[in-house]
Amino acid sequence: MFAKTLLGASLLASMTLLSSAALSQTIGFSQIGSESGWRAAETTLTKQEAEKRGIDLKFSDAQQKQENQIKALRSFIAQGVDAILVAPVVATGWDAVLKEAKEAEIPVVLLDRMVDSDKDLYLTAVGSDLVHEGSVAGKWLVDTVAGKDCAVVELQGTTGSSPAIDRKKGFEQAIAGAANIKIIRSQTGDFTRAKGKEVMESFLKAENGGKNICALYAHNDDMAVGAIQAIKEAGLKPGTDILVVSIDAVPDIFQAMAAGEANATVELTPNMAGPAFDALKAYMDNGTVPPKFIQTESKLYTQKDDPAKEYEARKGLGY
Amino acid sequence: MTNNPTLLAAVGLSKTFPGTRALDGVDFDLRAGEVHALLGENGAGKSTLIKCLTGAYRRDGGDILLEGASIDPRDTQEAQRLGIGTVYQEVNLLPNLTVADNLLLGRQPRRLGLVSRRETNRIAREMLSRYGLTIDVARSLDSYSVAIQQIVAIARAVSLSGKVLILDEPTASLDRDEVRMLFDVVRSLRAQGLGIVFISHFLDQVFDISDRITVLRNGRLVGVRDAATLDRTQLINMMLGRELSEETRDRGRGGFDYAQRARIAYVGTGRAGVIAPFDLSIHRGEVVGMAGLLGSGRTETAELMFAAAPRDGGSVNKDGKPLKLASPRDAIAAGFGFSPEDRKTSGIIGDMSVRENIVLALQARQGWMRPVRLSRQREMADDYIRRLDIRTPDAEKPIGQLSGGNQQKALLARWLATNPEFLILDEPTRGIDVGAHAEIIRMIENLCESGMSLLVISSELDELVTYSHRVVVVRDRVHVAELIGEEITTDSIVAAIAKPSPAPETSA
């Protein structure tokens, strides 16, 4: 019976492919998942931007699994979408499916994370320079401690993910010139609040109740928010006893900054889709080939930047 | 036929289990080309004998001779290779496999390394056609009736062994036509010169098919008879009675005013295919005995009365008021107790202590919110251990480690602790030693003197005669007779059991 289905399928295939002419633009978006607030905001903003432009957005949540993302990409290709956005969960393993997309002449735009495939295989990548983000955070710390000795603990992102690798690299580059700043402990907090809190607790225990720690660098705000709770529970004042710098600029970190519990965050804008849609439109309408990398701004926010206002501005985005 | 050479013989076979002597110097012989019935009540030693012959048990003493040579099979497979195949009541095949796979498991014909389905099925069909069976062998075994499954099992056993075939209660769940079909198969195998051991508790069938009959009781050989010269009453006497038993009956008993309202009255209780609807009432302080052969419907009656099995309609009255009786919980709430026949699977909670086993029913009745205090539990346990003389080092020993008799006493204690008005005891004296036996009988008498009503099921007729005010006889899933007072003698019970069914099952 299955064989019959297959046979029927191949017979019908040619007909159906011909008839799939799109009325409006259909764009597939393969999202990693909803593991952090930032990512949820990215999803919300992408949907909003698509609606603004009258794009029919096919959204697929991969539940943090690369195999699901590859499946989603293949399905988009089979469906004959006009373009594909993908926020890749890991950097590796995209060659085959990107080649397929290229052969089907469907442009692919990477969002917020890079892949290690050949640059020809995708139209462009929209993202912030992850290394740069790390170095902005590192530079802020160097400027803030101004030559005093400072022992830093680091909460890494999910092991093996490109933000974890690059944000670590950038931070280390920025503090390389400052002999007074040392990373004394570094562990993965999986980008989650719960793990950020748990790992920070163990850092505090391991470093004399936190008295040895001068600053915390977290690869994302969620871990920082978790760690701030751990610091408070340890009887220390986050933001004063231990400086807190992290990346992403999600609403909750502004709340913490307003309360004086966090010091700085580097913005990673969740609106990657806006520039991506613009680049796609230009490419499809006029054949304008965008640059291979569209960098979004990595703006530093500190307690001086009216965090309360920033919080209000962001809280509705589904972070 | 009777002059055929002896095929398989057991000489002075003995087997002891902790606490019981299951076989005590039993002799048995099987000739080629005969059907030899092996009879006895539960615990008589039939299955132990079979298991020794087929290698499932290792014997403690005696010898097994196959065609004159001493054998000592270590497992059933070895026995099979030697030529002894067995078919059990619970078909010991795999219901989920096809008929052909069941017949040829491990020996399927192969071509190019792959099992040839067609060839397998062909061989299987051929094997079955010898038994007059033409069925689709590619279907799974469980899509066929038990009778066909039995024949498949026989076909497999015969093809694997081919000298001796042991049929252990093969007809227990067959209907009349199926039995006839099975017997045709057995007769043709007999004609081929196989020696067949036939175990059954259906006496009609035994007389129908067997050439000789061996009876065991309590692990000992009672006797071997030619089927043709034996009558039913003699046979039942061999199985149940003591040929020379004294009448120990206390003639002072009885004298119940049966006109008075009974304490508990079942009307029209029964279940299709299990037990025919019956009426039964029990009075205050009365012991009703229940006699019948194994599989006659005794246990099923008890289960229905305790609502441990569903019944079709009928009503139950207690003290004249209708009683809702849908589950054992209802029965216990009404003051009933039930000590089942199969202690291990339905009676004891093996891993729990004697104390916990004793308080379980009381506790279950009180509900979990009202626990029996630990000190009270200990008191109760110690009290019953003393009163019933339960041999255990202390109340905290897991009951599974006690001997059968002591487990039985603890189960009795479980029900006595609930202070029941009506207690059902199914084979309370089975498989326990003589001392405990006597104590349990004494206890039954004491309980009824204290006003409790009892229903006691037993294969020990002289025991029933001793304590019963009334005896109900069950035969072929029907309550066939009720003996009251003076009528109760072992002879009258045996006669009631032996009376042939009104419509003989397998009339020629």
Added chain:
Amino acid sequence: MNPRLLPLAVTVLIFVVAYAVCYAQFPAMLSTRVIGNLLTDNAFLGIAAVGMTFVIISGGIDLSVGSVIAFTGVFITVMLRDTSLHPLAVFAILLGLTTLFGAAMGMIIHVLRMPPFIVTLAGMFLARGLAYILSVDSVPITHPFYEWLQSLYWLLPGKGRLTLIGGLMLLVFAFGILLAHRTRFGANVFALGGGVQTARLMGVPVARTTVAIYALSGFLAGLSGIVFSLYTSAGYSLAAVGVELDAIAAVVIGGTLLTGGSGFVAGTLIGVLIMGLIQTYIIFDGTLSSWWTKIVIGALLLVFIMLQKGLLSLADRRRSLRASGNT
């Protein structure tokens, strides 16, 4: 029809109906691309599910599958990175390792009489732990042989492609079907599922078969891991989390009885395809939460378990009716 075939028939029916519904809504669903994708994207799951089918038919369960897949990927990448062995040699070593791993679990289950659930749970921790120790990073595989393997596909009419791994899955299923239904080993697996005691009495080599079943599952998990590494051309210790559950679900949806003794390797293929179909539908729709996949699969599981339950009790009732005709 043999009532035992009913679950399989229902599975096929559900698949066909589901496909028809999908087609009605999205005609592109019936393109060879989608069909090729179904095979390619679910190749690793399908191969692992074949092993799981054997384990479940025998009455056991294997929770270590997903972890073994992850371990395989990491092992291959590390070996290719740090040694100069040819990928084929690495494959051979790896398959030997995972087969041994499975055999060891089977041995523990049989000899120590421990529940398969717990033994394979420990195996699951162990395999993923070993993967972590080898490497926590996602390491790309850049060997030319890999690229060659990935470039192998057969272009179907309509631009669909039957890839090497998709084809391999079909081959494994063919092999599995033969093994289950056409060998003595297969019959023994079913026999174990029917009842270990009875099987032993009927002469089934219980120890050898048990060990072989888990070894087979280990081997196929390793093969599935190789396929996964071809699929993603990387090894990542966090990969394939929860694949064992998907495999179990596919096996049950494919009409195999979770209690063992009855099942179809071919049904598992349909089960895998049904699960792939649900995912594809949800992606095609583009507005449904992808988590509906899980809920639908849960519902399907319920349906199938109830169906099997119903069939069993039906068979029982038939038997007891027969018994009541007695005497």
Added chain:
Amino acid sequence: MNGTLARFGRRIAPQLVTLAVVVAMIGIVFPGFFDISIANGRLYGSPIDILNRGAPVALLAIGMTLVIATGGIDLSVGAVMAICGAIAATLIVDGYSLPATLALSLGAGLLCGLWNGLLVAVLGIQPIVATLILMVAGRGIAQLVTEGMIRTFSHHGFASLGSGNLLWLPTPVVIWVCAGILATLVVRRTALGMLIEAVGINRRASMLAGVNARLLIVTVYMVSGLCAAMAGLIVTADIRGADANNAGLFLELDAILAVVVGGTSLLGGHFSLIASLIGAMIIQAINTGILVAGFPPEFNLVIKACIVLAILVLQSPALQGAAMLFSRTKGQP
């Protein structure tokens, strides 16, 4: 009474020894492990962290122990945690009062348990299969509740369930210890424990003795659902957000492990809640120990697997049978 105490001591001795060994090993690798101070009005130190972080598994282990004692298993607890956490966060964000939120989410846990219990006790589906359904579907349901986001909230009352202090201890510790004590009292001071064990050992005999096995089985699955709901609330309150993705992921396996390490047989029967709770602490001690000792976390699973295997092999029926045979032959030459 002394006999009971001694027996209880013997029962939990292996677990206590294992815990002591694990803790001692951590102490060797990380000498500051035993420092406990008072900060911010509560005790503070690594041992407290173990108690605190072990709360979800400890709570799950309570329900799981009872389920396993009846001969069942509950694979769905992780998913139920996610569901209840998601419901709680959503409700509190929507402005429901704390008591209403707690009541509704605990109710959801009970409902999940009821579903499992009905499948097992009434429909007679194998527990592992019955609870697999909710395990697969549950996380999807939780995601639908949160609409795929991490539902964050800032309700201090609710958050204090996860990160507040009570009696110088983190609230989760107080919750699981109280739940453990309460459960122990309920099963041991009433007859519940004995009836559960009876059903687990021999269901038919128990039913014939009048035990309402069906109700009892439904009840233990409901208790398991309730415990999972509490664990879900704690996890959610701790991070002030419902993470339907990660909340309780694979915790069912840890909970089953805690029960098995606690010496309760997967076949059902005798159980010890205290031993299961110690089992949960052993597992958490391994996790925390690896963190504070500065080991790379990748060793976590291998170490866990090895310890588990060792404990399992020691407890395996085959080995115990051999040991019993050995001691018997020694006893009676």
